[in-house]
Amino acid sequence: MLGVVINGGHTAEPGTALLIAAAPVGKGRLIDASSVLPALAAVPPSALTGTPTATVIELADPLDPQTVLTRIRAAAIAEGPLYLYIAGQLQLDRRQRLLHLALARTTPTTVRYTALPWHWLAGELAVRRPDTTTVVVDLVADHEAWQHIVTEGLALGHGVRLYGRIAPASPRRGTAVPAYLKACAAIWRSGARPDRATLHEQAAARAGSDDALLLTVGPPPLVGIPAAETAAAVAVADPxxxxxxxxxxxxxxxxxxxxxxxxxxxxxxxxxxxxxxxxxxxxxxxxxxxxxxxxxxxxxxxxxxxxxxxxxxxxxxxxxxxxxxxxxxxxxxxxxxxxxxxxxxxxxxxxxxxxxxxxxxxxxxxxxxxxxxxxxx
The missing domain is CATH 1.25.40.10 (Tetratricopeptide repeat domain)
Incomplete structure (x- = not known):
């Protein structure tokens, strides 16, 4: 766990980047999530947030969902742009049928208690001003989580931009690597600064799509719900x-x-x-x-x-x-x-x-x- 403030002397509103790399320890690990952190750490902080000054926080293989929630909550109250970069694996709570981000101690039978509920993340981001939050993900989903995502989407709430990819777990390919986020880091380290949509296209092409689900979502109030319905909800301020x-x-x-x-x-x-x-x-x-x-x-x-x-x-x-x-x-x-x-x-x-x-x-x-x-x- 690392926190560092980078300040180049500019007066523009600073940005915040929260880098989360999380996966279970042992045979339940589907992705080597933390392997992307050195690549992202080598990127200038301004590239991560698109601002002259930035606060960069890393969470590597966290153990406790409350710890992760505390970090997300602290980042969410920042006034400037917020970028969350998440590498890890998604699993489904079999009782409540809710998505969770698996943490170091997560097992299939302890998801509800040892993983971070995805709706916690959505809830923390809901307090932010619309269009100030971007989430970039490189995730692997186990079989149940993958079926859930394919049929029901990935909710993140009002005014949140979402980019990245989610791949189904594949035993024949072994432990996955966060190739999409590594590709983003390589593009930034080359000196290029494409806009987010272009960066997404370039990183997805480098990482290889295969059977992965590519995510590129602007700021609708509820990800995955038809635009006409969400527009109506936003017009009576009623979700x-x-x-x-x-x-x-x-x-x-x-x-x-x-x-x-x-x-x-x-x-x-x-x-x-x-x-x-x-x-x-x-x-x-x-x-x-x-x-x-x-x-x-x-x-x-x-x-x-x-x-x-x-x-x-x-x-x-x-x-x-x-x-x-x-x-x-x-x-x-x-x-x-x-x-x-x-x-x-x-x-x-x-x-x-x-x-x-x-x-x-x-x-x-x-x-x-x-x-x-x-x-x-």
Whole structure:
């Protein structure tokens, strides 16, 4: 981990470049991500940011997602242009079906706890002024993550430019190298300073596209959502139509990531337990319903109900009752018996506090729980 400030005496607004190279240690490593850092370190900082002065920060094989989040958050509050260069591998959290950037301790079974959720990155960048942020990636995706990206895209949020490439993991080719970012570094070291679109084309040609997905995205509010839909969302300053459109089009992971990014922004702005943050928690719960994931939807509705009760909303408040009723309804749709049994105790406690307006709801819940313990659906 390295931070260095380069100042050539100019008075123009300085830029910030955050270089992240991350991949698991051991046999789970799909890309030698950190091998690109010496090449990028040899590039003049002004080339990385396009500004006369620059702050350059490196993260090499970080261990902890919170550490990475802290660095991204610190970079995101910079006033000038921000450039993120990310080399690494993407993996999918099999429970929530969300993309993560794998870190040094990540394994397929610990993605949710040891990798950086991609929507965390989107959430941190959401606070920046539009068109001041550029993300350049050189990534390898495991099989599940690749299928997710091909069908649902890669969400980064409002006003973020995205360049680079994502390649599917290939056991026959062994550990990949970040050839795209190395090509960018070689072009800069030659003294050339092409604009970003031209640089992308030249680096992609040098790296070889093969079966990789090449990314070249301007600053739409939500990456991967049709322009007409995002334009409408930006005109009522309301992201809901675009998120709903993505979910209805089957891009459930993208919709969930966008909603999670908005939730993170509201958490930062208004704090945990705020009505704004709870609202986005409820949006995520309904998106999980649309994605036919009743277990996750139940879990999120219960979290929303608990948050409202913590705010001292009354048990008969319509919003509280509605959250518990929806959690109960989604729980009844779960066909994974161990999952249903694991969620039942928390739901029973909520039903005891919030009986709702449907008579006998607690008794119905308890009867089904008895059937589950008997091994019946």
């Amino acid at each position: 809901h139509p675009a998120i709903l459109a993505a979910a209805q089009a089957g891009r459930h992971g993208e919709a969930a990531a966008a909603a999670a990014a908005w939730e993170q922004q509201e958490l930062r702005t208004h704090g945990p337990g705020s009505v704004q943050a709870i609202h986005w928690l409820e949006v995520r719960a309904d998106l999980a319903r649309l994605a036919h994931d009743p277990g996750l939807s139940c879990e999120l509705w219960m979290a929303a109900a608990a948050a409202r009760l913590t705010r001292r909303q009354a048990p008969d408040d319509p919003d509280v009752e509605g959250a518990v009723d929806r959690a109960h309804h989604q729980w009844e749709q779960i066909r994974d018996l161990p999952r249903a049994r694991s969620l039942a105790p928390a739901l029973v406690r909520l039903r005891q506090s919030v009986p709702g307006r449907q008579r006998g709801a607690l008794q119905v819940l308890q009867r089904r729980l008895e059937h589950l313990h008997a091994g019946q659906a």
